[in-house]
Amino acid sequence: MLKITNLKKIYKGTSKGIQNLSLDVNPGDICAFIGPNGAGKTTTLKSIVGIHPYDSGEIILNNVNLKNDPKKFKEMIGYAQDSPDIYANLRGYEYLEFIGSIFGVDSGNFNKQIEQLVKELSMEEALNRLISSYSHGMKQRLVLISIFLHNPDLIILDEPFVGLDPNASFFLKNELQRRAKNGSMIIYSTHVLEVAEKICNRVVLIDQGDVKINGLMEDVVKKDSLGEIFRRVTAHV
Known part of the structure; x- marks a missing residue:
């Protein structure tokens, strides 16, 4: 609570x-x-x-x-501010590894969560690119993945x-409702x-x-x- x-x-x-x-x-x-x-x-x-x-x-x-x-x-906790200010010199996957290490996400759970979330948010091709090349929406999606990755209370x-975009918005609405049902x-x-x-x-x-x-x-x-x-x-x- x-x-x-x-x-x-x-x-x-x-x-x-x-x-x-x-x-x-x-x-x-x-x-x-x-x-x-x-x-x-x-x-x-x-x-x-x-x-x-x-x-x-x-x-x-x-x-x-x-x-x-x-x-x-x-x-x-997991927090996303209104303007995603994240490490531009990292690649998307490196940023997620960094967040996973901070919150102590084990490798098995990390890979499982990443595979699902990246697919849902259509970020597969972007993860190997530098974050500096991302649009605002892509940065926002990466931040959401990093939050959901460690299952915060x-x-x-x-x-x-x-x-x-509409697809990512649809995912986010459903994901928030799903996590709330699971106690978040x-x-x-x-x-x-x-x-x-x-x-x-x-x-x-x-x-x-x-x-x-x-x-x-x-x-x-x-x-x-x-x-x-x-x-x-x-x-x-």
């Missing part, structure tokens, strides 16, 4: 960031993390994965506190569908609200650093679509 309590992260000298976010994500949950540009989504996700130090609050995953034991915490994705916890930020409404069972909407909605998807969209709710909550008129 992921338990976030009263998380606060404000950038020094500004009012930008996130205020007082509390969220429980249980095994099997897929949580949509939505909000306008600049609302604080990426700030929050980078705080959860330990990239940004946060001002106050607690982030605990499977009884491990991020501040007390960041190494053990990070061993249980918590998967955090920032705008994962950006740059993916998933949080992802997105502007594709129609997809979020279909595959997510929880939703958090933030605006200007404040949490406006935090609940079960079925309760939130009882009367209106997620898109309609988003527009109403974030309209500053």
Whole structure:
């Protein structure tokens, strides 16, 4: 279980960031993390994965506190940021070997996972090429393979569908649902609200650093679509 309590992260000298976010994500949950540009989504996700130090609050995953034991915490997560920034001087296969070694994936499981994921995402021919030659979408697919490779308990994705073609998007939607059924916890930020409404069972909407909605998807969209709710909550008129 992921338990976030009263998380606060404000950038020094500004009012930008996130205020007082509390969220429980249980095994099997897929949580949509939505909000306008600049609302604080990426700030929050980078705080959860330990990239940004946060001002106050607690982030605990499977009884491990991020501040007390960041190494053990990070061993249980997989994270893809909105812009895939990976080692351009490595070949695709070398990058996956590097990630596999960091997370201690044994060779047998590594080869099995790679064979399946690479085929699903049509990356067979690209693995022997330098990452510097990859398009944005290919880098995104390589990052997704590297995340799924080590079967993390918590998967955090920032705008994962950006740059993916329809086939890769179809795979990702199905893979997220499959992993959730097997007990993974998933949080992802997105502007594709129609997809979020279909595959997510929880939703958090933030605006200007404040949490406006935090609940079960079925309760939130009882009367209106997620898109309609988003527009109403974030309209500053």
